[in-house]
Amino acid sequence: MEAVAENKCFGGVQGVYSHASKATGCDMTFGLFLPEEARDGPVPVLWYLSGLTCTHENAMVKAGAQGWAAEQGIALVFPDTSPRGEGVADDDGYDLGQGAGFYVNATQDPWKPHFQMWDYVAEELPALIMSEFAIDAERQAITGHSMGGHGALTLAMGRKGQYRSVSAFSPICHPTASDWGRKQLKAYLGIDEAAWARHDAALMMRDVGFDGPMLVDTGTSDQFIDLLKPEALAEAANARRQEATLRLQKGYDHSYFFVSSFMEDHIAFHAEALYA
Numbered sequence: 001m002e003a004v005a006e007n008k009c010f011g012g013v014q015g016v017y018s019h020a021s022k023a024t025g026c027d028m029t030f031g032l033f034l035p036e037e038a039r040d041g042p043v044p045v046l047w048y049l050s051g052l053t054c055t056h057e058n059a060m061v062k063a064g065a066q067g068w069a070a071e072q073g074i075a076l077v078f079p080d081t082s083p084r085g086e087g088v089a090d091d092d093g094y095d096l097g098q099g100a101g102f103y104v105n106a107t108q109d110p111w112k113p114h115f116q117m118w119d120y121v122a123e124e125l126p127a128l129i130m131s132e133f134a135i136d137a138e139r140q141a142i143t144g145h146s147m148g149g150h151g152a153l154t155l156a157m158g159r160k161g162q163y164r165s166v167s168a169f170s171p172i173c174h175p176t177a178s179d180w181g182r183k184q185l186k187a188y189l190g191i192d193e194a195a196w197a198r199h200d201a202a203l204m205m206r207d208v209g210f211d212g213p214m215l216v217d218t219g220t221s222d223q224f225i226d227l228l229k230p231e232a233l234a235e236a237a238n239a240r241r242q243e244a245t246l247r248l249q250k251g252y253d254h255s256y257f258f259v260s261s262f263m264e265d266h267i268a269f270h271a272e273a274l275y276a
Contacts, residue, residue: 001132004029010070011036016056019128023120024083025113030125031060031078034133035070044139044274045075045129046267047163049121049155051146052180053099056080059145064260065267072271075135079121081147083114096184102175103151104199106188115188121151122159141270145169145259146224147180149216153201153233157210165273167215167266169259170222174202174232180224202229205236214244215269217262219252 004016012035021028037043046069050059056078059065069076082101089110091097097111106115130137142163144152149171156166175181176196185196197203214237218230230246237244252258 001128009033010067012038012066012070014060014066016060021083021120021124023116023124026083026085026088028083028120028125029056029080031056031076032129032133033060033066033069033076035073035075037073038075038134042134042136043073043075044141045077045135046270046274047077047079047121047140047142047144047152049079049103049142049144049148049151050081051144051148052081053094054081054148055099058256059259062256062260063145064263068264068267072267074267074271074274075133077125077129079125082117088114095180096187100147100184102147102184102188102199103155104185104188107195108188108190111188117151118155122155122162139164139274141165141167141274143167143169143266143270144171146228146254147172150175150181150199150201153214153216154199154204156212156214157201157204157208158198160208160211163212164276165213165215165270166210167269168217169262169266170218170224170228170254171201171216171230171233172228174200174229176200176203177232178227178229180227202232202236205233205240205242209240209242212243213269213273214242215266216244216246217249217258217265218247219249219254219258221251222254222258224254
């Protein structure tokens with residue numbers, strides 16, 4: 001692992017690091033904010049998964065998360081959204097390939113050799129940072145935006161016991177029924193739609209749910225709300241009687257202005273679970 005940059009931030013350190021990933025078969029870059037408390041011992045961690053076209057950097061510089069995380073003594077991890085580099089498959093569209101990993105393990109060519117983002121985010125990267133930094137493996141939570149919100153919800157429901165709480169900003173809630181999902185799931189996982197179900201938050205909610213608190217915010221003026229389908233997740237949560245707070249925020253869109261407006265709420269929400 002190589003330190004690309006380390007800057008003092010709200011009393012802690014905002015770092016950027018690169019490493020050779022076995023899961024993705026290429027070099028990966030991630031951001032990690034460590035609060036001041038990490039100097040004295042392991043701290044809880046909140047994973048932030050970003051959306052389409054993003055790298056590790058977008059949320060790290062735009063979401064306004066570090067100040068609130070420092071206040072709560074929580075580390076933040078900002079993984080990249082896909083494998084990258086020469087020899088890594090890509091597509092001319094913004095919504096497939098590099099920058100659009102959808103947090104799945106691809107089973108189809110040409111994506112299979114590198115696009116193993118589920119394993120990377122859930123297993124390889126946690127093992128790396130917990131061996132190198134003062135992070136408490138027993139206190140993890142996860143959040144994300146858009147495609148990253150989809151990833152956060154499906155990882156939380158698919159990895160039982162790994163995350164104490166889950167939240168999402170404008171997540172893709174029902175990708176098997178959306179143009180933000182069907183194209184990518186078919187490309188990465190093949191034509192058998194049964195293989196898609198574990199990567200659909202609305203279907204996962206009906207099937208297994210989440211054993212913990214959940215918070216989801218979506219703006220009523222989100223320009224992509226018809227693709228996100230928040231109503232599908234709400235209906236599934238109601239059917240399951242899932243512990244959840246699902247909010248529609250009047251007038252907000254899909255941007256980081258929306259994310260940063262409610263970041264304090266989300267970090268406080270996770271802190272309550274992480275310190276319970």
